[in-house]
Amino acid sequence: MAMMGQLWTNTGSALATLMFVYTIFKQFFPLFGPQLEPFLYRLFGRFYPYIQITFHEYSGEHFKRSEAYLGIQSYLSKDSSARAKKLKANTTKGSKSIVLSMDDKEEITDDFEGIRVWWQSKKEGATRQSFSFYPEANEKRYYMLRFHRRDREVIIERYLEHVMREGKTIEQKNRERKLYSNTPGQSHGNNSKWSHVTFEHPATFDTLAMEENKKEEIKSDLIKFSKSKDYYKKIGKAWKRGYLLFGPPGTGKSTMIAAMANFLEYDVYDLELTTVKDNTHLRRLLIETSAKSIIVIEDIDCSLNLTGQRKKKEEEEEDGDDKNTIEKKMMMKNEACGGERIIVFTTNFVDKLDPALIRKGRMDKHIEMSYCCFEAFKVLAKNYLDVEESEMFEEIKRLLEVEEIKMTPADVGENLLPKSEKEGGETCLKRLIEALKEEKEEAKKKVEEEEEEKQRKKEKVKEIEAEKEKKKKIEEEN
């Protein structure tokens, strides 16, 4: 074995020397090169146990960077920063951060299923003095993969697929996400179109104030969805999932959507239905959405005519293919858009919605966003004040759980927010306690007022009854 190793090293260095001589030779007699090369490669092929594959940046006639090249670039960026000595920083279009990749002529190794391979980034310099569309005119970049002959099968059958898959994942992670909206300002004729800005909402499930088990349930539901491509295909259903978020203003419905988008790394389409003209328009907007996205329709109760009451009225008027039916179409079918989409509806008044629209099957999951509980408060205290323990927590817990004081996470957050640099955590917690107590007083007053109102109504009814009785008596007497 050692002998073999020695022999190979000798042969290897002999070949390297030969290659070096050949390179020099080529410099002086460029015309001989093309004729000699095939011969030399055939000769080397007998001793040289490696196979090389090149992946060019631009292939074919399209002036588009090859997907394989980009995939490899992302894949190698994964840990080339740790291994390559010379790095190149790139900012690619649509990428949120700088991508570090190995510099030209650097070589890095990669191990896969116990096999070692070598990657090199290369460029062919300017050979012709001609016009070119390529960036850095006439420079052609490519990656070269080198591996041992005996590993050919593993490389072709599994390794390359692994590289592309991993590369895609990294690309996806690096990609800058977008927030689309169909604002009327961007209208095209009468029909609004999607316009986008970078999606940079900071909300995450960690910062979301909500019971931990509820968060976990939603997170696992989302993960399950994102991995269920084959399952949806098997059962013959479109790869989509509908959520209905309901709860009072300030309980975090919009924040939850941002957290979902950040969690799945999806784009967000904020669909403003009031600017949608007709079904054709809606269909076009939906078709134009991309996979891995969340389509959001906020406040379906107020902007739209989806409440049971309105529906009846509408039927009476026999409205045709106008706005009133578009929303229903959206909720009932939304068949126009492709797969891997999450559709989220939000409402403040779930009871007002037409039950036919929200029954399970149309909306896969109903999520109630409610007033701040103690667990949710703790998340906010940690986020806003970096406080995880305090004597005042007991009192706050009592107010929220025993007294059942209702305050939205938005209001709790507002009270916890330091109003000046001098304000410490204790001051903010005290302010919250005061606010909660005030809330309690107000709630009490409200209940009393309601009670009074009820009493007044009762008396009124009694009066009317008495009046009726009186009339009846008079009539009988007559």
Ligand SMILES: Nc1ncnc2c1ncn2[C@@H]1O[C@H](COP(=O)(O)OP(=O)(O)OP(=O)(O)O)[C@@H](O)[C@H]1O
């Ligand atoms: N559950 C929550 N966790 C963390 N922050 C929250 C939560 N709920 C509300 N907030 C804070 O309050 C602000 C308003 O919340 P958000 O817009 O998500 O409420 P909403 O339920 O969408 O209200 P609306 O019904 O008015 O649209 C957010 O910017 C966020 O800072």
Ligand SMILES: [Mg+2]
């Ligand atoms: Mg909202």
